Amino acid sequence: MGRRNLHTREQQTEMAIAATELILVREGMQGLTMRKVADAIGYTVGNLYLLFQNQDQLLLAVNERTADAIYVALRDSVEGIAEPRAQTKAMSAAYIEFGLRHASRWRLMFEHSLPVGAARPRAIELRIRRMFELVENGLRPQMPGAPEERLRLTATTLWSGVHGICVLAVTGKLRWSGTDNFRDLSDHLVDTFLLGLGNERGTGIKRGTARASAAE
């Protein structure tokens, strides 16, 4: 067969991404192959390589969507919520909820890594950054007068923590503890952290000296 004109390049790309997500959901990352994706959209493997340079690029495209979806989920979660603390809690709950509900896509996003030395994709970084900005916005009213850099540090810290709960929840690494209610964990983290934030007095953030030591 030659040119079929059934779908444009863009349509095929769209279909391929959607098919990848579906396979990911149904069979996990290990069940995903280029051939399955090609079959699912009614084309051959060779054709898939006219759409994506390689498998990594396809997965990157999927991750880009996932990042968008997370952003939207977080943004929606604070809609209509005025109280800053409630906003932060709602966002963290929404984040974990998303991770659990879309486990395979979420894991692909955070576990897939490019071959060594490959350039980190701008698009994904940008989206992670936007996500953190959302957190900063919710945090700002709770830290009146704090310099912007301090706000960023705090947002990064808190959200890394929330992310940690999500990681362990999604990968089932907390199963031994009997904890199946992750909302408790995230609420506890956010509540306690924010409480501590409001009670800082003379504690003074210590700027440590240990730098990231690249090894191994």
Add this chain to the structure above:
Amino acid sequence: MGRRNLHTREQQTEMAIAATELILVREGMQGLTMRKVADAIGYTVGNLYLLFQNQDQLLLAVNERTADAIYVALRDSVEGIAEPRAQTKAMSAAYIEFGLRHASRWRLMFEHSLPVGAARPRAIELRIRRMFELVENGLRPQMPGAPEERLRLTATTLWSGVHGICVLAVTGKLRWSGTDNFRDLSDHLVDTFLLGLGNERGTGIKRGTARASAAE
């Protein structure tokens, strides 16, 4: 060739695990193959399958060691430190330090997942549990009179948070933020969280209702 008696089964197993770790360090998870491991220990692939049922079992053996190493690192990090808060901070710093220094092995441990429906290995769970107990021990003096279940919840929460920082640090997902000093992040998290813990008053941990909804 037949029986060579150069190494016992146990020695070969040991060699295989060590070789796997070395390859992991040098080439990452994607560079790891059964053939490379076999070559590295001077045996053939077939022989490797007399030592490990399959690749997953080999990786599990590696992960078991990693878990032990983390445990030891955490235990050593609090040696000679009396003050509970300092203990907790030292442990979290040691945890992140370990993750950064042994990135590939650390990632393998937390990102490798068995095929769907496979039983979670007891040995690994046990080791994760022991690690959390270490955290609980450091936390206990800082929560006088707290019931054991609450202590466990708190330890899980805090350590999930530390883990989150570690994940993002190790996978380079925080690179955009200019943060290369992860000790700042973990100290900030621990300080603020513990401060909040000491100031709880009428806040009362809310027991949420959202359960883990298995989906996708």
Add this chain to the structure above:
DNA sequence: CTCAATTATGAACGACGTACATTTGAAATC
């Protein structure tokens, strides 16, 4: 209708995880 340009194909390649019949050599028996 013809023909160049484009699009999709499918065969092929090397590498992978894994299985297993075959061969090798150490030890047991005589």
Add this chain to the structure above:
DNA sequence: GATTTCAAATGTACGTCGTTCATAATTGAG
């Protein structure tokens, strides 16, 4: 020391993977 025995190690084979590319099929322009 020769022979037997049997575990240990080999190496070939199979199916699948990601990826490439010569080839065939289809389209739109002239």
